[in-house]
Amino acid sequence: MDAIRFKMLSRSIVIFAMVITLFFFLIKRKKFHNKLTDKEDTVLKIMAAILVCIFLYKMFLPIILDIPCYRNSQFETITGYARDNAHGKGNDRSVVIISIDDGHDEYVEFSYSKGIDKGDVLTVKYLPHSKYGILISINNDNVALE
Template sequence: SIFLIKEAIKKKYTGKNDIIFLRLDNTILVIVAILLILYLKDFVLDMPYIINKQYSYAEGYVTEQSHGGADISSERRSIFLYDKVKDDEIEITVFSRYVDKNTYLKVQYLPHTKYGAIVENK
C-alpha cells in the first residue's frame, strides 16, 4: 500500500509553504480587521451622541411608502423623509408599523448610523 512506502509520503521540508501560508493568513486577518473597523465606525461615532442624549431631529413628510415585511411595531424599516427644517431628504432606519407616503412625522435619530425613532405620527 502507498502508506507503507516512505518515499511516497515523505516531502522535503523547505519552509516555503509555511511562509506562504502565514502571509496569506496575515493578509486575510488585516482585510477582515479593516472591514470590521469600517462597519463599526458609524456606531463608534454615534456613542457620544447616545451618552449625551444629543439626538438629531427631523420633521416632514414621508416621500416613499414603507410596507415591506409584517405590519408590526418591531419591524425594521427604512423611511425617506423630506426634512422641512434642513430642506433635504434623509433616509432613516426605524422600527415601526407600515409607513405611508405623505405621512407627517417627527423623528429623532443618530447622525451617523441614521437609526432613529418616530416621536410623532400625524
C-alpha cells in the first residue's frame, strides 16, 4: 500500500512542478533561453503547454480519480497470464495480464524486485484508473507484501 501511495504522490509532485514551471515562464514572460528568438520561444512554450496538458490528462487525472478508491480500499483484482516479460531495473514492473476468467487483458504497474516472465500466472490488486497495483502472487506462490 505504501508503494502505491508513494507512486501516486511522487508522480503528482512531478506533474505539479511541471505546471508551476510552465506558469512561471508564461506569467513572467521569461524566455526558456536567452539565445532563442521570440518565435522559437513561443513555439517551445506551446509545445511545453501541450505536453503538460497530456501529462495532466494521462497521468494526473487518473491519480485524482483513484484517491477515493485508495482511501476506501476499492481495488480491482486480476488473475491471469503475463503477456510479455516484465524485466527492468529497480522495483517497478509494468505488464499486460490476460485474465484467466474472461480473457480480457489489463495493463498494470506494481513493485516487484524480480523479473516476470511471459506466461507467469499473476494475481494483482490494482487501482481502477491509474492501474497502480500490488502483486499478490506469482505462479500461485504468495508474495510478501511490502
